[in-house]
Amino acid sequence: MDDGAKEQRDPAWWGRRAWSLLSAVRARAPLVQCITNLVSMDIAANALLAAGASPAMVHSLREVPDFTPRCDAVYVNVGTLSEDWLPSMRAAASAGRPWVLDPVAAAASGFRMEACVELLALRPAVVRGNASEILALADRSVAAASNFKGADSSHESVDALEAAKALALSSGAVVAVSGAVDFITNGEKFVGASNGVPMMQKITATGCAVTALIAAFVAIEPSDALVAAACALAIFGLAGEIGMESSKGPASLRMHLIDTLYCLDEETVTSRVRIALRP
Ligand SMILES: Nc1ncnc2c1ncn2[C@@H]1O[C@H](COP(=O)(O)OP(=O)(O)O)[C@@H](O)[C@H]1O
Ligand SMILES: Cc1ncsc1CCOP(=O)(O)O
Numbered sequence: 001m002d003d004g005a006k007e008q009r010d011p012a013w014w015g016r017r018a019w020s021l022l023s024a025v026r027a028r029a030p031l032v033q034c035i036t037n038l039v040s041m042d043i044a045a046n047a048l049l050a051a052g053a054s055p056a057m058v059h060s061l062r063e064v065p066d067f068t069p070r071c072d073a074v075y076v077n078v079g080t081l082s083e084d085w086l087p088s089m090r091a092a093a094s095a096g097r098p099w100v101l102d103p104v105a106a107a108a109s110g111f112r113m114e115a116c117v118e119l120l121a122l123r124p125a126v127v128r129g130n131a132s133e134i135l136a137l138a139d140r141s142v143a144a145a146s147n148f149k150g151a152d153s154s155h156e157s158v159d160a161l162e163a164a165k166a167l168a169l170s171s172g173a174v175v176a177v178s179g180a181v182d183f184i185t186n187g188e189k190f191v192g193a194s195n196g197v198p199m200m201q202k203i204t205a206t207g208c209a210v211t212a213l214i215a216a217f218v219a220i221e222p223s224d225a226l227v228a229a230a231c232a233l234a235i236f237g238l239a240g241e242i243g244m245e246s247s248k249g250p251a252s253l254r255m256h257l258i259d260t261l262y263c264l265d266e267e268t269v270t271s272r273v274r275i276a277l278r279p
């Protein structure tokens with residue numbers, strides 16, 4: 001077992017790591033370029049701001065040479081992919097900044113799957129998807145199944161563990177599968193983050209927002225994308241958990257989740273983040 005793995009067997013270590021990364025995001029306000037889908041722009045930008053980062057929804061190809069090199073991280077999301085945006089995604093992903101991919105509804109079409117596969121070859125630090133997206137991407141398969149649900153998952157995160165491992169090994173990226181338990185792997189280690197509430201699935205683009213948050217954490221910790229991704233997922237889930245205590249349904253949860261993300265303090269993060277290295 002390496003030294004990192006020894007530390008990571010201690011749940012309290014994760015609480016301290018999550019707090020130190022959130023504090024660093026607040027202190028350093030990393031600039032995150034987001035080339036993300038039209039549905040998610042608002043919640044992703046608000047989640048980044050509430051966490052202390054600076055979002056910039058900049059997607060013109062002509063702005064990439066000037067703008068992207070000045071960013072601390074890049075977030076690419078194919079949720080409302082079009083021919084026009086793919087060149088910007090390629091260029092931003094190739095600009096030498098750490099970047100993160102959200103393969104929304106990867107199996108929706110051959111065009112989308114090919115785009116995801118091409119982007120994967122540009123070495124994202126992290127790929128975060130729901131279980132159906134990670135299963136499809138690992139297989140490079142376009143949906144034939146009758147239970148295909150587009151941007152929503154028709155699988156549990158635990159169903160995609162092997163796929164996540166294979167995808168991490170074939171791409172070199174850290175792969176995060178979200179769900180009741182979020183699983184994060186580099187192909188060797190598996191970490192589980194179990195904060196969150198099921199109602200988060202009833203708010204559109206929560207997955208996109210947490211991938212944006214992963215990009216902000218990767219900006220702070222580019223050399224350990226596994227830790228960055230696990231801590232971002234747990235922090236976002238914790239904000240959902242606490243936000244749910246004051247919410248009646250998806251719309252109020254959206255508001256309370258963002259407020260909670262903004263207000264999280266050291267005591268709450270260190271005592272309530274639930275991350276564990278899996279055997
Ligand atoms: N059953 C669940 N219980 C707790 N949290 C969940 C559950 N399902 C999803 N989440 C959380 O909701 C967020 C979005 O995940 P998910 O719904 O899997 O992504 P997507 O929106 O891309 O389909 C993540 O933070 C995840 O941890
Ligand atoms: C509904 C929808 N349609 C295209 S992108 C999108 C949002 C998907 O968000 P998430 O992946 O977080 O569910």
Ligand SMILES: [Mg+2]
Binds near residue numbers: 102208
């Ligand atoms: Mg998604």
